Amino acid sequence: MGDWFETIADVDATAEEADRLGAEVLSWLVEQGIVMAGVNGLNVVTGRAAFYSTGVDRVVCPHCQSAIVDQDDEERWPSFSESIDSWCAGGSGVESCPHCGKSTGLNEWHWSPPWGFGYLGFEFWNWPPLDPGFIADVGNLLGHRVVTHPAERSSG
Known part of the structure; x- marks a missing residue:
């Protein structure tokens, strides 16, 4: 076990x-x-x-509800990964949505799993x-x- x-x-x-x-x-x-x-x-x-x-299955914009990262298309994950690394190192942890253009803190995005x-x-x-x-x-x-x-x- x-x-x-x-x-x-x-x-x-x-x-x-x-x-x-x-x-x-x-x-x-x-x-x-x-x-x-x-x-x-x-x-x-x-x-x-x-x-x-666990890893990320999906990340959804809280403004326009667009799936930015999902398990089938992880094209945007490198950008999120950089934002996470930056936040952990003392940065702002803000990521922009490629669909609506709004910048949002990492805790405001809808993460699945959380x-x-x-x-x-x-x-x-x-x-x-x-x-x-x-x-x-x-x-x-x-x-x-x-x-x-x-x-x-x-x-x-």
């Missing part, structure tokens, strides 16, 4: 608040008896990161699938929009 993980990414947390919010959620998880003080298959990730668990770009994420390793109510509770505790990623199973 291989390892897998599922992620909850806070795509609105700033760099300045990521450590504090991460500690608050971890404290809440311990208080609720969900995790013990220690690893327990939970990795709190702070710092600029792209949060995802991807998120932010300063705070929680990776749950080898847990059962996360309950939607639990994900909502974490989002409410953070007070921010969160993006979740389906469990990715790997062999090993």
Whole structure:
């Protein structure tokens, strides 16, 4: 049996608040008896990161609803990949739609499966699938929009 993980990414947390919010959620998880003080298959990730668990099947413009990247035609993926690399290195993470011309931040595009770009994420390793109510509770505790990623199973 291989390892897998599922992620909850806070795509609105700033760099300045990521450590504090991460500690608050971890404290809440311990208080609720969900995790013990220690690893327990939970990795709190702070710092600029792209949060995802699988490749991209489709990316759709939020303005004109055009599919810019899809699994059948990945012509635009190199441009998105450059924007992601730039964002992770401190850049703006803005990509322009070739159909409507509007420039949009990476978190505003419609990703399938979901991807998120932010300063705070929680990776749950080898847990059962996360309950939607639990994900909502974490989002409410953070007070921010969160993006979740389906469990990715790997062999090993």
